[in-house]
Amino acid sequence: MSVLIVGSIALDTVKTPVEEHTDQLGGSASYAAVGASFFSPVNLVGVVGDDFPRSEFDFWKSRHIDSSGVQQVAGKTFRWSGEYAWDLNTRETKSIALNVFENFKPELPDHFRDTEFVLLANIAPSLQLHVLSQMRRPRFVIADTMDLWIETTRRDLDALLPRLDLLILNDSEARQMTGDTSLIRAGRVIRRMGPRYVAVKKGEHGALLFGPDDFFSCGAYPLEDIHDPTGAGDTFAGGLAGYLAGQGGGEIDFALLRRAVIYGSVLASFNVEAFSLDRLRRLADEEIHDRYQMFRVMSQFEVLP
Amino acid sequence: MSVLIVGSIALDTVKTPVEEHTDQLGGSASYAAVGASFFSPVNLVGVVGDDFPRSEFDFWKSRHIDSSGVQQVAGKTFRWSGEYAWDLNTRETKSIALNVFENFKPELPDHFRDTEFVLLANIAPSLQLHVLSQMRRPRFVIADTMDLWIETTRRDLDALLPRLDLLILNDSEARQMTGDTSLIRAGRVIRRMGPRYVAVKKGEHGALLFGPDDFFSCGAYPLEDIHDPTGAGDTFAGGLAGYLAGQGGGEIDFALLRRAVIYGSVLASFNVEAFSLDRLRRLADEEIHDRYQMFRVMSQFEVLP
Numbered sequence A, B: 001m002s003v004l005i006v007g008s009i010a011l012d013t014v015k016t017p018v019e020e021h022t023d024q025l026g027g028s029a030s031y032a033a034v035g036a037s038f039f040s041p042v043n044l045v046g047v048v049g050d051d052f053p054r055s056e057f058d059f060w061k062s063r064h065i066d067s068s069g070v071q072q073v074a075g076k077t078f079r080w081s082g083e084y085a086w087d088l089n090t091r092e093t094k095s096i097a098l099n100v101f102e103n104f105k106p107e108l109p110d111h112f113r114d115t116e117f118v119l120l121a122n123i124a125p126s127l128q129l130h131v132l133s134q135m136r137r138p139r140f141v142i143a144d145t146m147d148l149w150i151e152t153t154r155r156d157l158d159a160l161l162p163r164l165d166l167l168i169l170n171d172s173e174a175r176q177m178t179g180d181t182s183l184i185r186a187g188r189v190i191r192r193m194g195p196r197y198v199a200v201k202k203g204e205h206g207a208l209l210f211g212p213d214d215f216f217s218c219g220a221y222p223l224e225d226i227h228d229p230t231g232a233g234d235t236f237a238g239g240l241a242g243y244l245a246g247q248g249g250g251e252i253d254f255a256l257l258r259r260a261v262i263y264g265s266v267l268a269s270f271n272v273e274a275f276s277l278d279r280l281r282r283l284a285d286e287e288i289h290d291r292y293q294m295f296r297v298m299s300q301f302e303v304l305p
Helices: A028-036 A054-062 A099-103 A125-134 A147-152 A154-163 A171-178 A183-192 A232-246 A254-271 A285-299 B028-036 B054-062 B099-103 B125-132 B147-152 B154-163 B171-178 B183-192 B232-246 B254-271 B285-299
Strands: A003-006 A010-015 A020-026 A042-048 A065-072 A079-084 A091-097 A117-120 A140-144 A166-170 A197-201 A207-210 A215-218 B003-006 B010-015 B020-026 B042-048 B065-072 B078-084 B091-097 B117-120 B140-144 B166-170 B197-201 B207-210 B215-218
Touching: A003 A028, A003 A125, A003 A232, A020 A028, A028 A042, A028 A232, A028 A254, A042 A099, A054 A065, A117 A125, A117 A232, A125 A140, A125 A154, A140 A232, A147 A154, A147 A171, A166 A171, A166 A232, A171 A183, A171 A197, A183 A197, A183 A207, A197 A232, A207 A254, A215 A254, A215 B285, A232 A254, A254 A285, A285 B215, B003 B028, B003 B125, B003 B232, B020 B028, B028 B042, B028 B232, B028 B254, B042 B099, B054 B065, B078 B099, B117 B125, B117 B232, B125 B140, B125 B154, B140 B232, B147 B154, B147 B171, B166 B171, B166 B232, B171 B183, B171 B197, B183 B197, B183 B207, B197 B232, B207 B254, B215 B254, B232 B254, B254 B285
Parallel strands: A003 A042, A003 A117, A010 A079, A042 A065, A117 A140, A140 A166, A166 A197, B003 B042, B003 B117, B010 B078, B042 B065, B117 B140, B140 B166, B166 B197
Antiparallel strands: A010 A020, A079 A091, A197 A207, A207 A215, B010 B020, B078 B091, B197 B207, B207 B215
C-alpha cells in the first residue's frame, strides 16, 4: 500500500566542522519520502520554486515517489542553512528563507485522497490538519512535530493530537510538551492527549514507543562516524511509515510497530552517514536487511541467532 | 561461586526535593554487595568506624554477605552528603568526611584470596590494584571507576586497565577518559586500553556493552517515579558481578555478559525506587525474575513471548 507524505521540501546549506555543502535537497518531506520509498510507494505533497532542480523529480520517480502532489510555483524554493558544533550534537540555524513555502497550502490530487497510510512530516500543525481534512478514510495517521509548534501553535497541535494514531517527537520536545523531566511519564502523558501511540526519538540513545498496554525501547545503531545528522528524525519517521504501509492490509499491532521503529532507526542510521540524502540515494535493500539483523543481534539477550 | 567486592562503606545523608534521610547505609561496596547477594555469596571488604550500626552486620549476614573483610576501627564511619536537583538528574555533593576511610588499606582475609570473581567497586585505583595483588588466581575481574580518578590518578587507573576483564563507567566518564564525544568510539577506544569488555552506563538511557567482536545495547527499565538515584551504578555493577559468579564455572561469553547487564539493570531499577538500600532490603527473587522478563518484552522485536 502507499503512504501519503506531506512536509517541507527545501534546499539546505549545511556546515559541519569538516565539510560544507550548499543547496542540497532537504526538508522533512524529502527525507521522509525517500526513507519510506524503500518499503512502499509514496504520494508526495509539498511545494518547490521554479529554481528547484528537475533532476530531483527524476530521482523521486526512480524511487516510486509520485510527485504529482508537489506544486511547483514561481519564486524560490525554501532555503535553510545550519551549522553543527564540533560534536555534531548541537546545531545553530544560520538562516531561513521560507520563499514559496510561506504561502504553502497543501492541496491533494484526487487520487491521493484515498491513501490509507499518512505521514504528516514536520510542518505547521494547521497544515497537517488541512491535509487530514482532505483524506477520505485514512487508516493510520502519523505526525511528526517540533519545538517551534509546541511553543507557538499549541492550540493547533492539541486539535491534531486526537486525530493521530502515532505522534513522533524527540526527547526534549516530549519534555517541553509535558513539563515533565521523566521521559517515561512524558510519553504516557502525551498518549492521554490523543495519539494511540507515541514514539520518542532520543538520537544516539535510540527510541521509545508507548502504546495502550505496551512499551518498547531500542538503542541506536552504533555508528562511529556521523557526517551530517540533518534529517535523521524525518528519515526515521519515513522509514517507519513506509514499513507499515508496505506490510499491507493486516492488523497494525504493537509487534508490527516495534519492527517499524527498528526499520525507521535503520534508515536514519544510514542517512547520517553522508550529507543531505546522499547515502539514501545509493542505499541497497540488502544493506537495510543486514542492518536490521544487526539491530537484532545487538539488542537481544535471550534468543540469539 | 562467590564474588569478592571491595569499595567504600558510608553513612549517607541524601536530600531530594521531596525527602531527606540522614546517616543511611551507603557507599559503593554496600550497594554492590547487596545487589550481588541476590545471585551469589559475597565476600565483602571495606572499613567502618566504631559508630557503624551493628544491625548492618546482621543485615549482611542475612544476605550471605561474609563481612570478615570489613575492618571496624576506632573513629567515625565515612560520611557523604548530597542533594539532588528537582529533576533528580543532577546532584551536588554537600559534604564529605572521609574519617576512617582516609587511611583505608584493604587487607583480605586468607579465605577471601581464592575468590574467582572480583568486583573492584568505586574506590581509588591504587586501592583496587592493592586488592588485586592479594588475589591468588582471579578468574574474572570487574572494576568500576569515576570522574575523580580519571582526573586525578590517571596513571594508577591506566595500570589497572590491562588487568581487568570488564571496566564499568558511565557515559560522561567514557567521554572524559577518551576526549571523544561519540560513545561508540569511546567504548572501543577504552577496550584498547586494556579491559576485554567495557560497559557504559547511561542512566535513563540504559547501558552499552563492548566486546572484542560484539556489541550490546539495552534500555533502562521504564520507571515513572524515582526516589533516590544514589547507588544505581554500584547496584548495577553488583548485580552484574553477582549474576556472573552465580552462573558458576562455565564459560563467560558475550551471551552470558548480556544477561548479566540486564540483571544489573534490573537491580539498579529497583534500587532507585527508595532511599538508601531500602528497596533492596525488601526485594524478592520473584520480583527480579518478573522484571527481567519485562526487559525481554520491552526490548525484543522479532521473537516475542
